[in-house]
Amino acid sequence: MSIFECGEVVPPAYTAHPAARPHILLVEDDPEISRMLTDVLSESGFVALSVGSAVEMDALLARETVDLVVLDVMLPGEDGLSICRRLRAASAIPIIIVTARGEDVDRIVGLEIGADDYVAKPFNSRELVARIRALLRRALDGRETARLRARQLAFAGWRINPTTRQLQDPEGVRIAMTSVEFDLLLAFCRNPGRVLSRERLLELVHGGLAGPIERSIDVHVSRIRQKIEVDPRDPMLIKTVRLGGYLFTPDVEET
Structure with missing residues (x-):
């Protein structure tokens, strides 16, 4: 089954200049899911970066700056919850956990260790993009509010x-x-x-x-x-x- 309930792509919201497009890091080890999510994010106006493990993520973050992380829970080696905990200890970067587990306890665990939001598979691609935009908007609004x-x-x-x-x-x-x-x-x-x-x-x-x-x-x-x-x-x-x-x-x- 596809992880998407709906394949509809949300129209791009960031069109001022390619350099201003938010960079979204996808940490997902399933090649098909990674490709689908990368396509959805790219077509929705983001710069989509994809890795399949914690080791690859660490290497990418050492050379790239990203605006938000979409993090799968079930990964080879270090799992998504451990990665989330480690990322949160080092920075305040927005994190969305994506998991096949739909139980409330799993959602709560993710939030308690520092995730900003949670999406359960299967999910609507419009919902994921909306949640990404909401988190990025809040981060931007927070910076602007702090300035003012x-x-x-x-x-x-x-x-x-x-x-x-x-x-x-x-x-x-x-x-x-x-x-x-x-x-x-x-x-x-x-x-x-x-x-x-x-x-x-x-x-x-x-x-x-x-x-x-x-x-x-x-x-x-x-x-x-x-x-x-x-x-x-x-x-x-x-x-x-x-x-x-x-x-x-x-x-x-x-x-």
């Missing part, structure tokens, strides 16, 4: 810097975060004292594009709580509002 709103924000002794995209704890130690976690925390900091629904948070950090199930937001909130709450089991900074969403409780100041 360069001041640091402070809450409960913590500092978050939109320009450098860094979070520091009250002792000044930098705390590692994924791109989604950072954008989500930044959204909370810019909306203190307001109940934000999951739908609104998806608009702020996913460009309005929901995941396989909307509650993926909960996974990211849980990861943020593990990093900033004194007791993540009894959170004081990010409160859950029954049937409402989440409330960021501390006062936030620009510094």
